[in-house]
Amino acid sequence: MENYTSVLKRLEKTAKEYTNIAPENGQFLSILIQSIKAQNVLEVGTSNGYSTIWLAAALKETGGKLITLEFDPKRAEEAQGHLREAGLDHIVEVRIGNALDEIPKCDTTFDLVFLDAEKDEYRRYLELALPSIRSGGLIVADDTVTMRDEMPDYVEFVFNTPMLHSVDIPLDDGVILSYKVGS
Numbered sequence: 001m002e003n004y005t006s007v008l009k010r011l012e013k014t015a016k017e018y019t020n021i022a023p024e025n026g027q028f029l030s031i032l033i034q035s036i037k038a039q040n041v042l043e044v045g046t047s048n049g050y051s052t053i054w055l056a057a058a059l060k061e062t063g064g065k066l067i068t069l070e071f072d073p074k075r076a077e078e079a080q081g082h083l084r085e086a087g088l089d090h091i092v093e094v095r096i097g098n099a100l101d102e103i104p105k106c107d108t109t110f111d112l113v114f115l116d117a118e119k120d121e122y123r124r125y126l127e128l129a130l131p132s133i134r135s136g137g138l139i140v141a142d143d144t145v146t147m148r149d150e151m152p153d154y155v156e157f158v159f160n161t162p163m164l165h166s167v168d169i170p171l172d173d174g175v176i177l178s179y180k181v182g183s
């Protein structure tokens with residue numbers, strides 16, 4: 001079993017091909033998870049598991065668990081392999097399927113949801129996940145600066161729904177961090 005940081009370093013060489021998040025976004029997610037002591041996290045869009053390793057390594061510290069959703073079986077299998085190499089596979093359930101079908105099947109209350117799949121589906125992912133996010137839970141959406149024109153409905157929703165307090169953060173390709181108030 002390799003240390004997870006060496007697996008991350010190796011995967012950074014193919015980050016463009018697998019459209020992985022930047023290391024600073026991984027660090028950002030890790031800080032959020034550890035500061036809220038998250039126990040249950042949902043990731044939408046696994047790819048080869050780069051961001052999944054960041055999330056799982058943080059959840060190892062909090063004693064939490066991760067469900068990650070990917071509809072490409074080949075990528076899901078690669079992610080599972082990388083998680084095994086990183087010694088984090090016991091923390092993560094990789095579910096193969098369309099997030100639009102899989103999110104409603106998650107019988108879990110989430111402390112944090114990370115969105116990084118189809119940009120024009122972000123709003124639907126969030127609307128499906130929202131009832132399962134605890135009051136005080138966080139939503140992080142990636143690529144919100146560079147691909148903002150593909151997610152106008154998401155941006156409108158997170159900045160105009162009273163139950164969500166949201167902020168744009170210009171970290172790498174941009175993230176919107178939202179905080180759920182009330183239930």
Ligand SMILES: C[S@@+](CC[C@H](N)C(=O)[O-])C[C@H]1O[C@@H](n2cnc3c(N)ncnc32)[C@H](O)[C@@H]1O
Binds near residue numbers: 021052118
């Ligand atoms: C930007 S990549 C994810 C990158 C990953 N979060 C990382 O940083 O390592 C998006 C992934 O979402 C997957 N995807 C896109 N739409 C999906 C959907 N509706 N359900 C499940 N997976 C989806 C794609 O196959 C792709 O692997």
